[in-house]
Amino acid sequence: QSALTQPPSASGSPGQSVAISCTGTSSDVGGYNFVSWYQQHPGKAPKLMIYEVTKRPSGVPDRFSGSKSGNTASLTVSGLQAEDEADYYCSSYAGSKWIFGGGTKLTVL
């Protein structure tokens, strides 16, 4: 199964908001409310930022939010901070398997 589609890059200035999209199909993103988002800084392991489309694990700032419409999920980072600069990956459960997006490099200008 193909990877979920994410834009390769996104950017914003400190304090601004930026949204990253994640497009799949009715067999993954559109078929389940099990979309997750992970943040990965260079040389580090991924970190769970959003699960079940909209939920934040304990300790994740509320500047991070998730949503979904149809086959496309989105991660929005509000009030951008320098430490938000990282790669972001979406993931969806797809019935007996998980699929990741190709990743989006978020640059804080």
Added chain:
Amino acid sequence: VRLAVSGGGVVQPGRSLRLSCAASGFTFRGSAMHWVRQAPGKGLEWLAFISYDAQTKYYAGSLKGRVTISRDNSENQVYLQINSLTTEDTALYYCAKDFDTHYSCDHWGQGTLVTVSS
């Protein structure tokens, strides 16, 4: 929570490799586990899932039956056996703890690098 992955290194094409992930800091026998890999400069690729009791195992179709996930709850370890290695298997291999009932991974190990080269 700590997940220590080991077993990586340089391996010749066609050979097999078994990766280990030693878990601590949580109730391992009650947690499902995943393996995920990341080729150099590339994105994340989910590989395999094993339920807390090893009764349920899922694999990525791209692995074409070359991979086996297993666990030993008495040793707090999860394993990934990869057969018939090719250069395309060169990657950093992570184990991750399943976020129970939430279909995501809430803790990740630091990974072990596997380089397939002659």
